[in-house]
Amino acid sequence: MIEQVKNHCINNLQIQNMHRLNLLSRRLVEASDIVHECLSYYSQFVAIKYNKPDQFKDKLEDLKRKNAYTAQKVYTITEFLESENWQEIFNSTLINRIARLAMNIKSQLLFSENLLNEEYLVQSLLIEQSLDFNPNTRFPKLVSSLKKLLQSSPVESITDEMLLAEANLISNECNKANLLEFFNFAKSQFIKYSYPINPVDSVIENTINNTQEIIDNIDDISEEERLEIFDLIRPAVINTNYEHIFLSSLDDMKDIKGIFSSFWIIVTDNLYNIMFDDIALGKRYFFITDKKGCISTLARYDLPVTVFTEDYEELLRRFPELIQREIFIYNDQPYLSSKEFITSHLSAQHEIMFYQLNNDIFVVFIKLKDNSIITMLHTKYSLKLIIGDIQNKLYKYINTDGVIDGVFWKHDRDWWKYEDIIKSFTQTQIFSQDLDIPPLGNRINLEI
Structure with a gap:
């Protein structure tokens, strides 16, 4: 939503508003970049493991040599691919589930009059209440929980509730009703800060009209379905520093x-x-x-x-x-x-x-x-x-x-x-x- 309003400000030359929203947007994107990066690399290495298993270890070593910082961040999740039952773990969608749980933050925190204040967003929500609000903080804890549960429980028996309990985290499901409630609250905050609300109305309308169902549990994933998953991984713009x-x-x-x-x-x-x-x-x-x-x-x-x-x-x-x-x-x-x-x-x-x-x-x-x-x-x-x-x-x-x-x-x-x-x-x-x-x-x- 912030991106939509920011783009509207750019197109209509509202430069000051654009800069303020760009700071907020950047903070929120950075708060979940580890989650997205880990999922992206996990998907890439799954494809290597399936199609060219003899190259798997070489590719991991190559990543460590070329980008040690990224390799350190994603190793905790690519480690799952080195276990004997890595295919069972992949087919169970457990990795996608812990990412979803990490992103499903404590939604009540969003309903704050200071939500569009950068200092409040960073200090209060992303730092002080990081276990409830920051996906990058929540994700490693859920990864550790999964590793611990896999030592004593069959893959198919591990539930979201077990993962959350082990990590001592709360997860609020993101459904259409919750989204619409938040979007309408956010609209009032955009009005308060004199931001344009036409883009917000468009987001609300699109959400109301969206009837797509989300499937969380898939017993088995075919080759065609794997390719569909990989298709969703979009290469990011390599350099945004123009x-x-x-x-x-x-x-x-x-x-x-x-x-x-x-x-x-x-x-x-x-x-x-x-x-x-x-x-x-x-x-x-x-x-x-x-x-x-x-x-x-x-x-x-x-x-x-x-x-x-x-x-x-x-x-x-x-x-x-x-x-x-x-x-x-x-x-x-x-x-x-x-x-x-x-x-x-x-x-x-x-x-x-x-x-x-x-x-x-x-x-x-x-x-x-x-x-x-x-x-x-x-x-x-x-x-x-x-x-x-x-x-x-x-x-x-x-x-x-x-x-x-x-x-x-x-x-x-x-x-x-x-x-x-x-x-x-x-x-x-x-x-x-x-x-x-x-x-x-x-x-x-x-x-x-």
Whole structure:
């Protein structure tokens, strides 16, 4: 909810509100980052254990060498994969359950008049009452509880109540009724601090309309279900340190020197957020404009346009001339939930190609109708879903030289364009010093 309101403030140039909410958002994200990181690495190493068991120990050692800090955080949970009954533990969903219990904090603490006060959030809730409120504090205790219970109890007999009792923790289930109660309280606090409430109303409406059921206990997980789980693990933006520079209008771009290979158009009600990424130095220049200003930008810069999936159809409706432009659509949703959008816009030949950003992340480009290309980041595990669809003839894989010409490559140097688009989408830069992130990435040929 805070992210939704913060984004609304950014789009409407409420800079002071944006900064205050950004501090709160960062504190809350940091309070659960160990939980999410442990789950992500656990899922990745499960996939290695299933598919390439001989590489499991080498991969763990490799993580320790390259990132000792992360390895130390996640070792307590990857340790479960070294036990003899690791498959039984994975299939029981115990690991996901302790993560859920860690996140199900004492909800009464949320109903505080000081909730949006950063000092109160940090000192009172995240530090002084960390066992009831801080997921990063609760999670290690639940991991220890599980390890202790596994010494004396069969996997299938361990209940949530046993885990909580052993850890001496309280967990409040997060259901729709509880969420709506909190969201309505939070709305009153946003009003008190003079924050915009339209995004809050949208969150409340979406929650009311959401009928998805959550299944906690699965007796057995098939290979297909495992891939669906891996699909939910989204590669995070690798570097979020692009410097954001606000411009008053398009005219301010005249005197700016940089390497710009495309520009973003983001719909914000009846206005548009235009962003230019300098991929050499990692600077993002942005300004808000109306429809006339958006048309002027399109006329002045003969560059590919990058958009979010949710804005694509609306932008084509408002600007029919965009159909003539090359459009890169950034999709950050799981593949399975995006498949309907992709198939409804596919080109006649259904072409697809891959880039490899690093050892774990792949970039997928799928050709759509006209001059549009959808772009997605995937882990090497969720990529298997897409490879399965290539094998089932949904897509035509054309990474090979010669065949790719005239589809993704319109001109000899077009490969540069794709590498620049990847930099913009991942917020990386040409002069990056991070050895884990190649300065370019590379197109690859996979065995399909």
